[in-house]
Amino acid sequence: MQQQKLATIEDVAALAGVSIATVSRAINEPTKVADATRRKVTDAIARTGYTTNAMARSLRMRRSNMILILAPDVGDPNFSNILVGLETEASKRGYGVLIGNTQNDASREADYLRFISSNQADGLILFTGHLPFGFRQDGETRLPPMVAVNEPVPDASVPYVGVDNLEGARVATEHLISQGHRRIAFLGRAPGREVNRLREEGYRRALAGAGIDLDARLVIDGEGTTESGRAAAELMFVRDALPTAFLCVNDATALGVIIALSARHYDLPRQFSIMGFDDISFASFVSPSLTTMKQPRHKIGEAAMEMLLGLLSGEAPSQQKVLFRAELIVRNSVARVR
Amino acid sequence: MQQQKLATIEDVAALAGVSIATVSRAINEPTKVADATRRKVTDAIARTGYTTNAMARSLRMRRSNMILILAPDVGDPNFSNILVGLETEASKRGYGVLIGNTQNDASREADYLRFISSNQADGLILFTGHLPFGFRQDGETRLPPMVAVNEPVPDASVPYVGVDNLEGARVATEHLISQGHRRIAFLGRAPGREVNRLREEGYRRALAGAGIDLDARLVIDGEGTTESGRAAAELMFVRDALPTAFLCVNDATALGVIIALSARHYDLPRQFSIMGFDDISFASFVSPSLTTMKQPRHKIGEAAMEMLLGLLSGEAPSQQKVLFRAELIVRNSVARVR
């Protein structure tokens, strides 16, 4: 159809009056070719509009210089910023990225895995929090180089780059305590999810550190969605065990709490303080704007990609786990307790 | 390093006791091979764990069965749902997708374009609203098959799949009129942006259709961000020309308006009605929840991909422009005028 017969390395070689080997070298190892011929070659390249065929190159080199990013949902508010970091670092090192949107669907995961086994990608970044489906079956197949991000995977052999959730939650809780709060609820308990578990642990330690006894009725389950936040807040009213402040496992949950409390016509933050975690984009838009812990997403992306590319070039991972500190962002959803 | 010598078609052939040609046929055109041998081959494939090398295949076939999606920002709330539609249709037809996050950066666009010229992708989906950078220079280079989505590109030769903005804005405006509003503001005028222009035009036609004179002070510029929405609302107070209802060019703008009005302690929607466009995910979360026009994003994605794949197989595009109707979603941000 539209194949207008792209120029190949042979066309360039002919035009420049050299062999294809020389052209290849002029492109990839310019120092190994004499100045005069290099000029002839670059000239011929410009004239022909030659651009090297990535397929042929990958076939020969047995690697694609591509990284596959597996994400359950590219719409996730944490995703896009981390992605930019990943891309930045990858392109700096001559790699491209490829995004697979799995929707947590096993067959989609398996589909995307073929990118690896068919050499279309050399390494893997996992947002999914678990090994992709195809791998879980047979433990014996060698895992490709990969790095987890956003959510660690249970399999300990996969390095992880993320935020220090425990420490972050502790800082958040201490911030609330510093504002005089003693009855602080934790919304979003989910022992099965590593992130939630760690944030809860940070919360507990901060309370313990301040000598505050934990009221078990103030810890509510939730997976971290807005809806779960709303439901959790409602549940507190049903139980009639009210806190003065809500520490939410993430911003989405916090948003749900704000919605629930606004619907009950409370004056925020005067009557209740609310704290989130993540600092997703509209944490600053919602009203009251959300005091939260900010994940350094760009930096996380860069670090993860750097680690993966290191793995690819044979380096042993310096550490299995790289954690960045979350930063306290003070906005308007937390007030001093009355 | 981790290259443990993947099985090739030759290994399979040897194991099955046939030629590599037969293996290839058994995989790609199963009917052309006898049942007995086909069984032997599939068996051998299973035993070797063979998976066909996409690079070699693409090199030989001169196409990759990959589609490149160029998006300025994967975090855009409209993006992810359209993406799912694109992916669904692509994978149904044996294609994979590859996402390029351009950040509206010319050099990134050019980078990603090499995917096309180096045969790593066969076609292009554009979210960017313009031809990618490399193309704009030299008009003579043949454009690859591509389809625009979300935002049309000025170049008329690029087919477009999207929502009927004019009609949708008209319906939205008529909804406000049906609630008794006569002083309706339009926030987000930007004649240079096709989407904004069309929505404004729909607004104007609805007013004209209802015999309402347009008060020019009620039309405010804005590119469509939350911040622009907030600023536009503030500007109305400065001008002291207040409407009873705000038609916002999109939900992000509407959110800005809600923030501005809430900050001024107005009771919404009793004192002002607000309408958005797009139905992005948190339109239902914000308070008051947003009455808006819903884009059928999944359907748009599917249709766009279908059209692109049609182009790739040589079909002429049935139409240069495919528009879906937006659906009115009534929530709580619009009230009858008092």
Added chain:
DNA sequence: ACGATTGATGAAAACCTTTACATCAATGAT
């Protein structure tokens, strides 16, 4: 002045497929 070293280049193999063409046996028609 001569052999050894260096530097630049070319020939050809290898990477793994798909597919046009050839081959061969079996079937069908006369």
Added chain:
DNA sequence: ATCATTGATGTAAAGGTTTTCATCAATCGT
């Protein structure tokens, strides 16, 4: 019984690179 047709399979070429090895000229050290 013979010839044409069909169906299944194999052989080999082609797709565009990179890279090893060989070649050759020029430089260097003595």
